[in-house]
Amino acid sequence: MSDPPTHGHLLDESVFGEPVAAAQAAPAGFLLEALDLHKRYGHSEVLRGVSFGVNRGDVKAVLGPSGSGKSTMLRCLALLEPVDQGEVRLEGRRIGVRESRGRLVPLSEAALARERSDIGMVFQRFNLFPHLTALGNVMMGLTEVRGRSQAQAREIARNMLARVGLAERETFYPSELSGGQQQRVAIARALVMNPKAMLFDEPTSALDPELVGGILSIMEELAREGMTMVVVTHEVGFAKRVADRVIMMDGGLIIEDAPPAEFFEHPKQERTRKFLEAVH
Amino acid sequence: MDFRPSVFFEALTSPAFIAGVELTIALTVISMAAGLVLGLVLALMRGSSVAAVRGVAWGYIWIFRAIPTLVQLLFVWDALPQLIPTFRGEWFSPFLAAAIALSMNEAAYASEIFRGGLLSIDEGQRLAARALGMSPRKVFGKVILPQLIRVTIPPLSNDFITMLKITSLASVISLQELLARTQSLIASTFRFVEYYSAAAIYYLVLVSIFMVIQAQFERRFVWSSQAPAGRLSRVRQLAALR
Numbered sequence: 275m276s277d278p279p280t281h282g283h284l285l286d287e288s289v290f291g292e293p294v295a296a297a298q299a300a301p302a303g304f305l306l307e308a309l310d311l312h313k314r315y316g317h318s319e320v321l322r323g324v325s326f327g328v329n330r331g332d333v334k335a336v337l338g339p340s341g342s343g344k345s346t347m348l349r350c351l352a353l354l355e356p357v358d359q360g361e362v363r364l365e366g367r368r369i370g371v372r373e374s375r376g377r378l379v380p381l382s383e384a385a386l387a388r389e390r391s392d393i394g395m396v397f398q399r400f401n402l403f404p405h406l407t408a409l410g411n412v413m414m415g416l417t418e419v420r421g422r423s424q425a426q427a428r429e430i431a432r433n434m435l436a437r438v439g440l441a442e443r444e445t446f447y448p449s450e451l452s453g454g455q456q457q458r459v460a461i462a463r464a465l466v467m468n469p470k471a472m473l474f475d476e477p478t479s480a481l482d483p484e485l486v487g488g489i490l491s492i493m494e495e496l497a498r499e500g501m502t503m504v505v506v507t508h509e510v511g512f513a514k515r516v517a518d519r520v521i522m523m524d525g526g527l528i529i530e531d532a533p534p535a536e537f538f539e540h541p542k543q544e545r546t547r548k549f550l551e552a553v554h
Numbered sequence: 555m556d557f558r559p560s561v562f563f564e565a566l567t568s569p570a571f572i573a574g575v576e577l578t579i580a581l582t583v584i585s586m587a588a589g590l591v592l593g594l595v596l597a598l599m600r601g602s603s604v605a606a607v608r609g610v611a612w613g614y615i616w617i618f619r620a621i622p623t624l625v626q627l628l629f630v631w632d633a634l635p636q637l638i639p640t641f642r643g644e645w646f647s648p649f650l651a652a653a654i655a656l657s658m659n660e661a662a663y664a665s666e667i668f669r670g671g672l673l674s675i676d677e678g679q680r681l682a683a684r685a686l687g688m689s690p691r692k693v694f695g696k697v698i699l700p701q702l703i704r705v706t707i708p709p710l711s712n713d714f715i716t717m718l719k720i721t722s723l724a725s726v727i728s729l730q731e732l733l734a735r736t737q738s739l740i741a742s743t744f745r746f747v748e749y750y751s752a753a754a755i756y757y758l759v760l761v762s763i764f765m766v767i768q769a770q771f772e773r774r775f776v777w778s779s780q781a782p783a784g785r786l787s788r789v790r791q792l793a794a795l796r
Contacts, residue, residue: 352685384689391687401682405700405777415686418696447777460682467686 282437284465284492285499289433291426295392295468296331296501303366305330305502306393306471311350311360313343313526320346322526324360328471331500335513335534338523339549344506347523348473351504352395353386364392364470391419394464398476400456402448408435408459409444415467434462438492454485461492471502478509510553514538522546561745565736565752574735575756577649581721581731584653586714589660596661597668611665618662623655624723630655631727652724656717663713671706672698704775711768715761732756 285294304327313321320343328334338344349355351362353370361368369389371378381389402411409431416427435444438458448456457477464472474493478486490512497503497516507513513520513534520537522530522545530537530546541547565571599611618626631651635641675698683693725734736753740746 354681354684387684387687387689389687390685393685395682395685397678397682397685399678401676401678403679403682403697405704405775407779414683414696415688418692419687445779447779449777450779463686 283499284434284437284496285501286437289430289437290466290468291430292468295470296499298470304328304363305332305365306351306504307361307363307366308347308351309361309363311347311362312358313346313350313355314358320526321350321357321360324523324526324528326521326528326531328502328504329518330502332518333497333503333505333516335517335520336504336506336523337508337510337513337520337549337553342523343526344523345475348395348475348504348506352393352473353390354395356380364389387419391415391467392470394467394469394472396457396460396464396472396474396477398479400448400453400460400480402456402459402463404448407445407447408440408451408455411448411459412463412466415463420467430466431462434466435459438462439488452485453481454488457481457485457489458492461489465496471504472496474503474505474507476506476508478507508553510538510550522549524549557747558745561743562748562752565739565745565749566755568739570735570739571732571752571756574730574732575760577729577731578718578721579760581649581652581656581724581729582714582718585656585660585721586717588653588657589713589717590664590710592657592661593664594668596665597672600665600669601672615662615665618659623659623720624726626659627652627655627723627727648724648727648729651727652721652729656721656724660713660717664710667706667709667713668702670709671702674705675701700775704777707768707772707775711764714764714768718760718764719757 285296287294307327309325311321311324312319322343324343324347326334336344336347346355350357353362356370362370368378370381370386372381372385373379380386402408403414406414409428412431412435413424413427416422416430417424420427422430432441432444435441438461440455440458440462443451443455443459446455448459451459461477477493478489481489486509490509493503493505493512494516505512505517517534519531520534521528522537522541522543524545529543530541532542537546538550541550596611596614599607600615602608602611621629631648634651635646679697679701680693683697688696721731722733724731725737728734730738732753736749740749743749
């Protein structure tokens, strides 16, 4: 069974009841930026100095073999993992840290929570809350983080679920939804927070092949509407079509960062060429 | 065969017996509630990033699971007042001593059940809740706890039934619960069969009632839009059909 496509805009002032954060005028420079990120787990260094920036409204696709540090990089950007060294900047402002007696120290978990709510994240395995309906999942951030009333949250969540094509499924629990439907709920759950940027961690890798297209088309729609996105993916077609720039990661480093035409037609690195041959 | 139904039925309905049953229920509920709260704290302590906190919880569980419940009960009632003068007061009743010993004992077992439950919850749940911007307290209360309750209902129900039965140990510290009442009635009548049978019937009924409550409770944690509705909501559905 295929779900209806999206209805109306995903980013809509009338749904949020406030201006669309992703479309706000911003200071010049990158909207989201990583500067020299280092991350180590025990003896293995997963990120070894990762730097890149995403312009407002741009889509950055991240390719690379498993274990290259893609997911870890995304989690560091989402402030879910503290970095050992380096900075994450949102709208030019360094996030995840505060100044204390002239030194920068990591924020407390409670303060980090507030900063995280500006960046939406979608996971490979959906990670919906199994004890809540589709509607309950989408309402969670609105009531518990944004402080909306139940009635307000319900209206916003219903509206967003309808726009990702799930108006008929709002009373269903995650276990009663297909993978594609679950991922739509997860995207709606992140979007209702009115985020400034969205991070996708292999959003279609856990889906049956026939469900991949639906999720990719929602992401394409989001990109068209001007959402700033970083997408870790193996979908080369999506990267070619939608991304403004494509990054290749290997061994905890970015080894290539280029516009898609250049990236796919004339990759500079031998490693990138080999990888592209393997995934094709 | 020497069984006198009249004695048996008299025992079942005697006020002394019923008072004992009431005490048994009260001790079970209070000890279980306190044990669950302490058990949850211990389980969270075992997941702490501070080694000393983990160590304290581990030590507690080690000690309270190793020492027989009866020894703990006697220790709290007899040894504690000798050790700490505060406990020599009138206020330190057999009921209080039993509640302290049984809840501390239960906490050790419940903490292991909670720990297992916490381990069974997918890490992605915490990750998704944190990514939304939920505070640590909300992540636990709104996302982890509901899932934890669901997986721990069956094993904790087991503990509840065990608790109901081991309250009878408190008869040795002169608490007039069901078994102590039974024994004092036997002492004056020597009708072992009738009185022990009556006591057994009461335990059976209490456990049966609890099993019904457990089933109702579990039903509330079926996460399905087609969940078998509780009796009350089924009545509502029928009413709505008209």
